[in-house]
Amino acid sequence: MTGLRERKKAQTRHRITEAALRLFAERGFDAVTMTEIAAAADVSRASLFGYFPTKESLVVQDVGDDDLAAVVRDRPAGQDPVAALRGHYRVVAAEAPTGAEIEGLLARIRVIVDNPKLGAAAHTLRHRQRAALTAALAPAYGERAAELVAGQIAAAALTIQEAYFRRLADGVAPGEAARALAADVELAFDLLARGTRALTDTDAPVPGDGPIRGGA
Incomplete structure (x- = not known):
């Protein structure tokens, strides 16, 4: 179960990163909010901040x-x-x-x-x-x-x-x-x-x- 849970977490982290980078490429880093990233990645804001505490950490992780x-x-x-x-x-x-x-x-x-x-x-x-x-x-x-x-x-x-x-x-x-x-x-x-x-x-x-x- 631990292995499955870790794989799911890695997949979610990857999905969030992909969504964020797509939005940054389209509109620029400063114009995108964490709320928009959460919506694009289909996760809650709380989940997003659990993976990435700041918007900067999405990029420089x-x-x-x-x-x-x-x-x-x-x-x-x-x-x-x-x-x-x-x-x-x-x-x-x-x-x-x-x-x-x-x-x-x-x-x-x-x-x-x-x-x-x-x-x-x-x-x-x-x-x-x-x-x-x-x-x-x-x-x-x-x-x-x-x-x-x-x-x-x-x-x-x-x-x-x-x-x-x-x-x-x-x-x-x-x-x-x-x-x-x-x-x-x-x-x-x-x-x-x-x-x-x-x-x-x-x-x-x-x-x-x-x-x-x-x-x-």
Whole structure:
């Protein structure tokens, strides 16, 4: 029963999101009310607010939701933090959407880009994610270096994501865009691994040693 209940909740959440994005695309984010979204999704206002406490959360629900700090904290003993994060982003790339959900993803990105309030909300969520990552990296790199490394990781991740979304928006086939995303992950973490080499206490080779993949 628990599995069925969770599936129904996921379906309702998806239906609400689809209805909201459709209305936002038609009329603009600011012109749509939560009451109208509830009606379009065929749910009560109370149910809608149970899933999404604010209108902004309908759009930025997935921004900064990767628990990168937990990836670092829970890594195997002796593993470099950057190597653990590389593994995480490899999984993200392998699970990149290739089906009907791509249109919804692009619709959400367009709404965020077109609305400064949503852009600011997304920035705040990413800032919180980066702050948590900084704290998790501090035992390995020291507080100041951890802040700089977290900033580099956040910038690399955002750049990779933007390149992936841009390819999809330009009509690149989903499978090809996913393969390019995976290649970008390897290149980015090759560069990050080299940058953090001097901060580690081990003489073990840094993952990604050798020619940088994707380089000239």
